[in-house]
Amino acid sequence: DMDALPILEANEVSYTSVNPGVMHACGHDSHTAILLAVAKILTEMPDRPAGELRFLFQPCEETNDAEGKSGAQRMIDDGALEGVDRVIALHVDSDLPTGRLFTPSGYMTANVDNFFATIIGQGAHGAHPDQGIDPIYLLGQVINALQGIRARRIDPSRPAVVTIGTVRAGLAGGENVIPNEATLSGTLRSYDDETREKLIVEVERALSVSKALGGDFKLEVVRGCPSTYNDPLVTELIRSTAVDLFGESALIERERSLGGEDFSYMTREAPGAMFLLGAKKDAVKRAHHNPLFDIDESAMPVGAAMLAEVATRLLVSAAPKR
Template sequence: MTTPSDILMQAQAMADQLTAWRRDIHMHPELSFQEERTANLVAGQLAALGIETQTGVGKTGVVGYLGDGGPAIAIRADMDALPIQEENDVAYASQTPGVMHACGHDAHTAILLGVATILARMPDRPAGQVRFLFQPSEEDSDDENKSGATRMIEDKALDGVDGVIALHVASDLPSKRITIVDGPASANEDSFEIWLRGTGGHGAFPHQTVDPTFILAQVLNSIHGIRARRIDPTKAAALSIGMILAGAASNVIPSQVYLSGTMRSFDDGVRQQLRDELAKVLEISRVLGGDFEMKLWPGYPAMINDVDVARLVRVSTRDLVGAHAIMEAEPMMAAEDFSYMTRKAPGAMFMLGAKKDGVERPHHTPVFDIDESAMPLGAAVLADVACRLLRQKASQ
């Protein structure tokens, strides 16, 4: 029988191939919902493995179906890059000006191709189906405010799935270390735009105006009071204003102030409360003789890791490389659209440490890069957990 150490050996034997795939994709990054070259590469590799392949899923996504009958386990990788100009001086740097794989989705795609290779060649693969989900657009949404995960789900990529797993590389986590949290793992995210309206005029005659900058001062304090005074202090929440724009001259009182910001939480009740309290606070502008308009842009829901799937990730990591590889983790306030998939089937995402060198290389920056030698471990864990889930679901 194929053991976890066999899987690890096979993954390590693929190290050069994983790096080659990752560098190829890294050199040719594609923005959200434009992953056509990447999808072609993926579909070609899946077909070469004899895996039934469907393209154009969720617009530019690819799904591979390996095996049939019995339980179905899905493994997801995202494929999109970011509108960032790469600053790394490496042979495999992005060849597309202004576009860069600065979140590691190139590595996710390469790793999932490795997982497909391992599982397709496994003579005693457990009964059931493994579905390889190569998802477009994790970083952005289309003009209907839907990201790649939602589009894949709409195209039935997760229908009949009994479990779903994924990883995310982490450029700030020691290489070849793994973290996973139980329950809420990433945040509910909503962004908003606000226009505070008054009546502009001459700076020398403020009494003849309704000054929206004065309204802003009252509203801003109250917005920052929501977290402190309205949300249960035992529950996590963040509300930040990222933009304030007003005025054009020192002696002119503007007629409106523009604000935008973001709200984060783990609990769905807290998410709704943040929305409601924000709208309530803006009423202050009416009391002061002005008015407001608010647009809420609902973002991704919180990602909830299934406790049983998370446990399997820990057991698998321990059996593959030892318990020392598992590090303690806290939930993160960032948002991740894999959350839509974990709401369709029990699932979990783990973080794969891939810190490259002594330099800080944060995600979404021009200097982002990873230690590629962490990729085989990621592939081994995903392949091994998929096998464990298939066996577990078959015996239920």
């Protein structure tokens, strides 16, 4: 991926963004540089195994276009993965030790779905709540029901998150006004597709509490990227390559993320895997999507070496046996 973010950079370094309000706050510039290095390494390799390698420089990972599609989806639509047998990706991580790698077999990132709901009541004077249907009261009951989904409606062995991110009701100066509507929005995260569908059903069920109390609701669910699934065989190849190149200590174990990643669309076109590349610069908190985001650039040669060697080994494994 190559895209930047609408963030004003707070770093004072020689490579600070020259575009005010726009910065590379997720490491995509380093991804681009790493892949260019991989292309140079492999195209100049005199004894490179036979086979085709395709280097994918993807726009629009951070958001979707006007038609709701991400950069990965657009590249697939344009045929970028036609004939591709395996896909590999890396992502720098500013919180992992430099040069260390994390790549679990199985789910790597989560399904990402957002929901937008309107609770419909009936406005009234604040002194006469009995003459209306208070959507704020309904909203409170709905929030309780939503928070109970994970605890009581989802298999405890399956990771899932229901987070409410926004709640809005009433207007400034309307202390004695019961409004007609209240709104809320949030995000749903899961790994497997069955849990993904179950969450959406349960959100609608939770909102139906408003109907039981005399109101109504409207719900829109916007489906985002699916979960990234690391193919076990490809993952093992990445892990063994890391050990061969950098030793056993190169691999690190940690909890998987419920964040999203549109590389997932590519892993649904061909078996593949993603690994995180540690690039922690210093003791400063340089979280992704933060104005102080930065990486230790000494991680970049590690990433280039990994991608080049994994690609080479994949070519060797795909070569016809004599």
